[in-house]
Amino acid sequence: CYTCLYSFCLKENCHHITQCQCPFLSCFRRRKAGILPSLEDLLFYSIAEGQERIPAHKFITALKATGLRTGDPRLKECMDMLKVTLKSTSDGVMLDRHLFKKCVQSNIVLLTQAFRKKFVIPDFQPFASHIDTLYEKARKLSGGLVADYIPQIAKFSPDLWAVSLCTVDGQRHTVGDTKVPFCLQSCVKPLKYAIAVHDHGTEYVHQFIGKEPSGLRFNKLFLNEDGKDYNHQLQHDCSLLLSENSNAEKFDYLMNFLKKMAGNEYVGFSNATFQSERESGDRNFAIGYYLKEKKCFPDGTDMTSVLDLYFQLCSIEVTCESASVMAATLANGGFCPITGERVLSPEAVRDTLSLMHSCGMYDFSGQFAFHVGLPAKSGVAGGILLVVPNVMGIMCWSPPLDKLGNSVRGIQFCTVCECSFLSFQVKSVINLLFAAYTGDLSALRRFALSSVDMEQRDYDSRTALHIAAAEGHTEVVRFLLEACKVNPGPKDRWGNTPIDEATHFGHHEVLALLQEYSGKHNPPVHADADKQSTEKHLDGMLET
Structure with missing residues (x-):
């Protein structure tokens, strides 16, 4: 049964149920009639594991395990209906199939994608645990100094340390x-550059701004051979934003734009930081007058007004959580992942990520690009905005800075975390084999329902069937052979099959089962074709 993964006799016109106590006989009858269950039913059965009702907290726990939050704007209808439905039930806790369907049907496509592991990080919990481990390693670092030239930043404790991520899903x-x-x-600089390109286009913006890393300190008075600022990491691209409007209108526009990038999560403003920035901004004023002399601003620009707007933008407040959504919007091609709204044009995203990759980390940009290879931007408050294109956005924050002005803990985290983006898919193999090793049939059912390849191999070419046979887990072997239709005779790197494993460890019941299915197995024509047609049908249901 593709719904509950219990086994049925598949002989022609036979309705005898074998090895099954499945309460959802309608599932089987629908299957016999060639009708697949609805997406809502599939989701219910995958969570219920053979029960007629499920506790609401079990659904919420399973949802959080996928990486989604109950406060996700895309799940608002589902969560609101769940609250209303639970109030109307007798015990306020349990949901049967019909009540469950009523709760989830408005958001069923997103929920089905989550539970079928169709997200960019399919096995989210192991990945999150690995992030926690890297966080703890970086937390132990004690080097660096908190920036002291802005009093409000100097007040931060050097022990503060946070990491937040948001994937493109x-x-x-x-x-x-x-x-x-x-x-x-300075983490605001790529964001305001992206808004400028979104509003005016690349060609216009780069009449005033170059595209090259300078190799010099970020506050050096120096232009390229064309008489332009080397890149967007200085303040004068503020002059390109709504040039006909007042500073108040520009600031409101930019705040609203950033809130859209953050999925309407926290974006605030620190007036005290703004006042401190302006009072201690002599070098910025010097750079501004130098740029004005070299005609790096559009005609008619009020340089003092531009600097005020620049100081205001630097004083915009975020949390790690809201900033990670901003980074994820860049990673997602300009679409905010948690609202689905198109915020930035593809052109703006492309150019912003290119400049972040080459120029985003002050004098450390070259080394960061070499060792990490991902677009990023740091700021003197201790933040590092990191973008993993098509995967996720990350914000790291810890106030102590190294001599180049980058967060000590943030640099460490980004350097070691880069390997995780290459290896997170390997975790699904580990989880599958561990479930087979421990005999965790419930976990294996969830993997199968989530479209995990049940014949995945480890580095020794051993499958879940090898492991289950070696450990003598008869019901796991039966499930893999009957429900998942795996090949009963795969060979590992030493040429051993599951039959060899069962023989070696003396598991006679497992051996008999494997021998029975070895005689029946036909390499994958109708079984795989049936599974593929089911998968294609489900994918089609998600797309409509």
Whole structure:
């Protein structure tokens, strides 16, 4: 049964149920009639594991395990209906299939994608645990100094440390002081550049701004051979934003734009930081007058007004959580992952990520690009905005800075975390084999329902069937052979089959089962074709 994964006799016109106590006989009858269950039914059965009702908290726990949050704007209808439905039930806890369907039907496509592991990180919990481990390693670092030239930043404790991530599918994970507001500072520069390109296009913006890393300190008075700023990491691209409007209108526009990028999560403003920035901004004024002399601003620009707007933008507050959604919007081609709204044009995203990759980390940009290879932008408040294109956005924040002005803990985390983006899919193999090793039939059912390849192999070419046979887990072997239709005779790197494993360890019942299915197995024509047609049908249901 593709719904509950219990086994039925598949002989022609036979309705005898074998090895099955499945309460959902309608599932079988629908299957016999050639009708697949609805997406809502599939989701219910995958969570219920043979029960007629499920506790609401079990659904919420399973949902969080996919990386989605109950507060996700895309799940608002589902969560609202769940609250209303539970109030109307006798015990306020349990959901039967019909009540469950009523709750989830408005958001069934997103929920089905989550539970079928169709997200960019299919096995989210192991990945999140690995992020937590890397976070703890970086937390132990004690080097660096908190920036002291802005009093409001100098007040931050050097022990503050937070990491938050948001994938392009809206999966979220946070660890540490992720709800503490801090100012974006220079992390705002790629964001305002992206808005400028979105509004005016690349050609116009780059009449005034270059595209090259300078190799010099970020606050050097120096232009390229064309008489332009080397890249967008200085302040004068503020002059390109709504040039005909007042500073108040520009600031409101930019704040609203950033809130859209953050999925309407926290974006605030620190007036005290703004006042401090302006009072201690002599070098920025010097750079501004130098740029004005070299005609790096559009005609008619009020340089003092531009600097005020620049200081205001640097004083915009975020939390790690809201900033990670901003980064994820860049990773997602300009679409906010948690609202689905198109915020930035593809051109703006492309150019912003290119400049972040080459120029985003001050004098450390070359080394960061070499060792990490991902677009990023740091700021003197201790933030690092990291983008993994087509995968996720991350915000790291810890106030102590190294001598180049980058967060000590943030640099460490980004350097070691880069390997995780290459290896997170390997985790599904580990989880599958561990479930077979421990005899966890419930976990194996969830993997099968989530479209996991049940014949995946480890580095020794051993499958879940090898492991289950070696451990003598008869019901796991039966499930893999009957429900999942795996090949009963795969060979590992030493040429051993599951039959060899069962023989070697003296598991006679498992051996008999494997021998029975070895005689029946026909390499994968109708079984795989049936599974593929089911998968194709489900995918079609998701697309309509």
